[in-house]
Amino acid sequence: MSLSNEVLEAHDGASKGKYTIGLGQDCMAFCSEVEDVISMSMTAVTSLLEKYGVDPKQIGRLEVGSETVLDKSKSIKTFLMPIFEKCGNTDIEGVDSSNACYGGTAALFNCVNWVESSSWDGRYGLVVCTDSAVYAEGPARPTGGAAAVAMLIGPNAPIVFESKLRASHMAHAYDFYKPDLASEYPVVDGKLSQTCYLMALDSCYKSLCNKYEKLEGKQFSVADADYFVFHSPYNKLVQKSFARLLYNDFLRGASSIDEAAKEKLAPFLSLTNDESYQSRDLEKASQQVAKPFYDSKVQPSTLIPKQVGNMYTASIYAAFASLLHNKNSSLAGQRVILFSYGSGLAASIFSLRFSEGEHPFSLSNIATIMNVSEKLKSRHEFPPEKFNEIMKLMEHRYGGKDFATTKDCSLLAPGTYYLTEVDSKYRRFYSKKTIENGTIANGH
C-alpha cells in the first residue's frame, strides 16, 4: 500500500515541498492491517525460491535482520521455518540480528562469513531484511515506510564482497531507540540522529581509506568506486552523506577534488569537526561539488527508497536493488561502496564487485526477476485519511491478541502472504493468496 508525499503534504497542512523536496521523498509504503514484517518476509522468501528455482532443501542458513518486534523472544526466522519444514529441511542455522536499521547488514556479513568458514556445508545462505517503519502522528510520520528484501548467498555469485575493504563504527548513542516497549513508535532525536549518521560515515570512510591505502599502496577517493549506496531514511540525507565523502576527500587532499572544487571548499578548511556537522554553508558547498558525481554514482540507487520510504534494515538493500534495476549487466567489473547505518549505533562501510554471473544468477536476469518498475506501478495509492485510519487501528492492535483481520487480500498480488488472526494466546496465523485469487491456509 502506498501514499503520495505530495498529497500528504497538502493533507497535513505542511508547506509545499516539505516532504518531497525537504526530505527528498516521493512516496511511502505501509503495511495494511493484513500485513506485517512476518507476512512480508514469508512473501519475499517464497518468491525468491520460486523465481530462481531454488529447492528449499538447498538452504543451509537463514538469517533475518529486523527492528520491528512482534515478539521479544521468538525470532522472525522461526516464522519462516514452515516453508522449509514441509520439505523436511530443519537443519538451517541462523536466527535474527538486531540493531535498528543495521540488523540486515549484520545478518548479511554473518551469512557470507559462514560460506567462507569450515562449518559451511555447501548449501546456500538466505538473508532477509524486513521492517515496518511507523511513527507517531507529527513531523516524523512522513519518514515511514515498509518492505522486506531476501538475498541468496553462495559461491560463484555475480556480486562479490571485497572482504578487506570494510570498516565499522560502533558507539553508544541515544539518537533513535525503542524503549517504550508497549508502543510500536520509536523515541527519536532527529537532529542528533543525522549528526550520528554523518559522524559514523566519516569514521567508517576514514578507516576504509586507511585500509585501502595499506593494501593497495595508493590513496582512495570517491573516484575509486563506480557507485555508492547508502542506508536511506530519506533521500536528503543520502545527498548530504555523499557530499560529506567529497568533503572528506578534500580534507585528505584526494585526487577526486579538482581546483574548482578546492576553491569552493577552501573556506571550510579550518572548521572543527563539530562545526562541520552544523554548517549549512558547508553542506551547500559540498553538495554543489558533489553534484556531478552524485548524478552518476549515487542517483541510480535512489529509486526504491524515494518511492517506498524508510525501510529500516531493508533500506540499503532496496537502494542496492535500485542500482541493479537501473544498471543491470553494465555493472560487470564495477565496484560499489555501501554504507549501512543503524541508530544506537552501528555502522559499516563495505565494498562489492560485480561480475556477469551465470543464469539464473546473471545480473540481467536478477534485474528481470526483480521487475522493479512493474512492482512500483502496481501499488495501490491510499489517501492520507485512510492511511491515518489504518495507523490508528495498527496502533491499537500492536502487541495485542484475540483479533481477526478482515482477511481482505483483494489489493495484494498473488503469492502474497497475509495475516488472518492473532488468537487468545497471541499466536499468529497467516494465509497465502493464490494465483487464482483463492487462498491457502498455512496454519500457524
Next chain:
Amino acid sequence: MSLSNEVLEAHDGASKGKYTIGLGQDCMAFCSEVEDVISMSMTAVTSLLEKYGVDPKQIGRLEVGSETVLDKSKSIKTFLMPIFEKCGNTDIEGVDSSNACYGGTAALFNCVNWVESSSWDGRYGLVVCTDSAVYAEGPARPTGGAAAVAMLIGPNAPIVFESKLRASHMAHAYDFYKPDLASEYPVVDGKLSQTCYLMALDSCYKSLCNKYEKLEGKQFSVADADYFVFHSPYNKLVQKSFARLLYNDFLRGASSIDEAAKEKLAPFLSLTNDESYQSRDLEKASQQVAKPFYDSKVQPSTLIPKQVGNMYTASIYAAFASLLHNKNSSLAGQRVILFSYGSGLAASIFSLRFSEGEHPFSLSNIATIMNVSEKLKSRHEFPPEKFNEIMKLMEHRYGGKDFATTKDCSLLAPGTYYLTEVDSKYRRFYSKKTIENGTIANGH
C-alpha cells in the same frame, strides 16, 4: 543475589522436594533493582579484559546473545561500546543475536565463522550472553535465574570447534515466547516446551550421528564423547535429555548400549515417536540406563546451572564453565558435545575439543580466573519475601522511565557495574563499584 529453592518451597507452600528434586535445582539467582542484563554484561566484559590482560583495542568483533529486551531497537552491544570507545576502538563488528535461549550460540557461531573468514582482521572476537529469567508469580517462578557470560574467540585457543560435527533443528513453535511486549514475563506452555526440547534434541542428535558416520565411516554413540553439556532451564530436563540420547543409541543399535541396557529398553522398542515423549516408564528406564554415563559425562557440567537457575542464553555456557571448573587441565585431548536450545524454536548440537592451551589461555588458568567456588560462596542469600518484593518493584519498573535506583551497591563485588538512573527520555545510566567501595560514574 540468590535464593534457596528449599526455602522457597517452604515459603510457597509447595510439597517438599518439588523445586529441589522435581526441578533438580538448588538455588536461583536474580537481579536486584540496581542490576540488569546491561550492567551484568558490562561487568563480564571488563572483568574478562582485565583478568586476561586483553587490550580493548585487540577486539575486532563483539556480539551479544540475549532475550531480555530493554530496548526493541538499540542493541545491548552498543551499551558495551563505551568500554572500547574510550580506548579509541570503534571498529568492532557484530550486534545482538536473538531467539530465546539460543541467541548466545548464534553469536558464538557467528564469531567463530568471522575468525575463519576472509574478513577477519587478526583481532579477537568477544561473545556475551546475558539474561534475566523472571516469571509471573506461580509455578514457573522458581525456574528463573540471571547471569552474563563473556567468551573470547581467537586462533590457537584451548577449546576448538569440530566444525563438521554440528547439526541444527529449527522449527516454528509456540512453546515459550514473549508476545506481551509491555510485560517482562513470557507466555509458557511448559509441557509443550519440554517436548519441543526433546524433539529438537532427537533431530539434532540423529543428524549429528549421520554426519559423523559419513565423515568417519563408523557409528557414533554417547561413548564417542567424554562430556555432554546441555542448555539447562532446570536440571531435571538435563537428566531426561541425556537419557534420551541413550534411548536414541538403543534405537540405532549403537555400541554404548550393553545387553543389560537392551533388556531394560526392549519394552519401548515399538513406541511411536509421539508415545516415546509421553511415556513415564521409558523416561524412568532410560534414566536408569543412563545413570552411570550421566555421572561421568554430564554431572560435571551441572554445578552452576543448579546453583544459579535458568540463565537463558548464558545457561549452556555456564554449564560449560562448570565443566572447566571441575575438570580443568584433565580435559586436554577430550571431546565435549553441547546442545543449545531456544524456544520458538532453534537448536544446535556441536562438538568441541580441548587442548592444553598457552598461558594465559591454558585450561588451568581459565579455571583459576573463573574462580567459580569463591563466586558461588560469596553470593548473598535473600529470603523469599524480599525476593518477591524486588520482583514487584522490577515488574513496575519494566519498560519505565524517570526513576532512580537506590544506588545501593553494598552487596555487589568490587568491579561490578550497576544501574543508577533511567531518565525522562528512558536513557539508562550506570556506575562501576570500585575496589575501594567507591564508585566511578560512566555517564550513559
